[in-house]
Amino acid sequence: MASSDEELYSDDERESEDYYDEEQGVVGDEGQQGLAGDEEEQGLAGDEKQQQGVAGDEEHGATVHRVRKARASTKWPLDKMTVTEIDDVGMPQDWKQKLRLRRLAGLIARQRLSLVMPSFSCLSLRQKWSLFDMYVMPWLQFQPEMKELVFKCAMKMIAKSWRMHKSNLVRKFIDKGLEPLEKHPHIEPADWNEFVQLRESEEAQAASERFRELRKRHLHDHNLGPVGYEGKIARWEKEDSDLSAKGIPNPWDEFPEGRSRNWLRARSELAVSDGTAHIKWKKESTQQVSQEVKKKNENALSSGMTWERENDLLSACLGPEQPGRVRGVLVCPATMAGSMHGLSPPVCPGRGKGPAWWMWIR
Numbered sequence: 001m002a003s004s005d006e007e008l009y010s011d012d013e014r015e016s017e018d019y020y021d022e023e024q025g026v027v028g029d030e031g032q033q034g035l036a037g038d039e040e041e042q043g044l045a046g047d048e049k050q051q052q053g054v055a056g057d058e059e060h061g062a063t064v065h066r067v068r069k070a071r072a073s074t075k076w077p078l079d080k081m082t083v084t085e086i087d088d089v090g091m092p093q094d095w096k097q098k099l100r101l102r103r104l105a106g107l108i109a110r111q112r113l114s115l116v117m118p119s120f121s122c123l124s125l126r127q128k129w130s131l132f133d134m135y136v137m138p139w140l141q142f143q144p145e146m147k148e149l150v151f152k153c154a155m156k157m158i159a160k161s162w163r164m165h166k167s168n169l170v171r172k173f174i175d176k177g178l179e180p181l182e183k184h185p186h187i188e189p190a191d192w193n194e195f196v197q198l199r200e201s202e203e204a205q206a207a208s209e210r211f212r213e214l215r216k217r218h219l220h221d222h223n224l225g226p227v228g229y230e231g232k233i234a235r236w237e238k239e240d241s242d243l244s245a246k247g248i249p250n251p252w253d254e255f256p257e258g259r260s261r262n263w264l265r266a267r268s269e270l271a272v273s274d275g276t277a278h279i280k281w282k283k284e285s286t287q288q289v290s291q292e293v294k295k296k297n298e299n300a301l302s303s304g305m306t307w308e309r310e311n312d313l314l315s316a317c318l319g320p321e322q323p324g325r326v327r328g329v330l331v332c333p334a335t336m337a338g339s340m341h342g343l344s345p346p347v348c349p350g351r352g353k354g355p356a357w358w359m360w361i362r
Helices: 004-008 044-060 095-111 125-135 144-174 189-199 202-215 225-246 259-265 284-303 313-318
Strands: 268-273 276-281
Touching: 095 125, 095 144, 125 144, 144 189, 225 259, 259 268, 259 284, 259 313, 276 284, 284 313
Parallel strands: none
Antiparallel strands: 268 276
16 A cells, blocks of 8 residues: 555665675575565665765865766675674674674565555564564574564565555556666556556645655755664764865864764765865755754853753754654554464455455565
């Protein structure tokens, strides 16, 4: 179904796998090799190489923006990585392994889940474990004690990628009157036709408009890209080091280190020209917040005030935080005990007819 989440995700939130061209093919359901039919989780290599090239060109006093190459289709990996360490939410600590999990989540969402599944929660617990065992474990190996936590992390990533996939299809194809079947060969024609009908229904249009209006309240767009804060912080440290080596004053030294500075850097760019560095803000509203950050920080330093995590400098400038998000109600049973004992499988609301729990995985 055309979810009301369609307007919530921007291009900046795309996940991708790797900076490296390690993937050469795909292993399908039957072990045969072929190509993945989508591009949504690519481009990290090009983005990172472009950033490195820009840093090198700044030596001559001007920022040069290279032309980004066209994105290639994402492919399933051919090798297996062994994960030896994960964080407290189940994400591998190693950067390449983390990107591998993101790529797998995107491939599963686009190639193994139906577009017209009413909700990701329509998948049973058994189905989710099947997805994990069939499409994650062959390319990422975990210690037994890690598996439960990584499973939960992977399911969250797959659910988000699935919503993003539908949103991108609406924006790039339905809104433009185009067909995606050539570019996305894993989409079933029947699913696509039903998806279009659902997306063009009055209910879906009303939901889309509602979330579009909510999106307008977001005043500070970021430019983190697929690497997130973790990847950007490494780049920012290199920028700072390069400026220091060249003896160029760093405008970010005017801002306090920590969350507020990182938040501002994620919504701006550092430009170097004629031996000077200056900040280019993505939006005027963010620039206004930056001035507020400096002002409140100066007042805090002069008064001896200290900040607390739930009421830190950034929160004082932006207002109270809005933690978490509204959780959806589970619309299908979480276990398949009845089906495993020969009883009729549950019907997932939204589809309307017949047993639905096995229909959503390709």
